[in-house]
Amino acid sequence: MSRIRKLAAFAALVASVAILAAACVESDPEAAVTPTDAETIPNLAPQTDEDGNTVPPEGAELPPAEGEEGGEGGGGGDDAAVADGEAAFVASGCSGCHLENGRAGGGVGPQIAGSGVTEEGIRTIVANGRGAMPPGLASDTDLDNIVAYLLSLQ
Numbered sequence: 001m002s003r004i005r006k007l008a009a010f011a012a013l014v015a016s017v018a019i020l021a022a023a024c025v026e027s028d029p030e031a032a033v034t035p036t037d038a039e040t041i042p043n044l045a046p047q048t049d050e051d052g053n054t055v056p057p058e059g060a061e062l063p064p065a066e067g068e069e070g071g072e073g074g075g076g077g078d079d080a081a082v083a084d085g086e087a088a089f090v091a092s093g094c095s096g097c098h099l100e101n102g103r104a105g106g107g108v109g110p111q112i113a114g115s116g117v118t119e120e121g122i123r124t125i126v127a128n129g130r131g132a133m134p135p136g137l138a139s140d141t142d143l144d145n146i147v148a149y150l151l152s153l154q
């Protein structure tokens, strides 16, 4: 192939790419509209507030814990703190290792329900970590609520 023909082929390629790109820009805006009857699902992903804290998703209704009602063996914390603590337990990533929100064993972390942990024990391990558990995943109100929640599982 001569040099000129190579250049011509290259120019043709560039032109066709440009045409394709132009075609993309002129897409029909009507086609991109979400249908009004589309089903929406709540966003359950942990959110970050303006202070950079990880917070549970706003308005998300987490599934109720099995056997959470009844207060059998329940210890401490008012219901709101327990409910917020369960949400914070998920939002802080605890439930990723402590399966079923700490109610089941078999994950990376042990089952916390019925393990006999104390408030002091929870605060110490969350602040310092232990073994495969990283430190500092929750603090302040989140940690207070998580303590109430985990104590309610004992």
Ligand code: HEC
Pocket (backbone or CB within 6 Å): 089, 092, 093, 094, 095, 096, 097, 098, 108, 109, 110, 111, 112, 115, 116, 117, 121, 122, 125, 126, 130, 131, 132, 133, 134, 137, 138, 146, 150
């Ligand atoms: C990366 C996995 C991982 C994450 C995330 C994690 N943990 Fe753990 N957790 C562990 C492991 C592993 C242990 C056991 C540590 C040991 O004793 O070696 C543990 C132990 C514990 C214990 C002590 C249980 C007992 O019976 O002594 C508590 C309480 C606890 N975790 C709470 C939490 C809370 C609250 C969070 C979230 C703020 C959390 N964990 C996040 C892995 C994790």
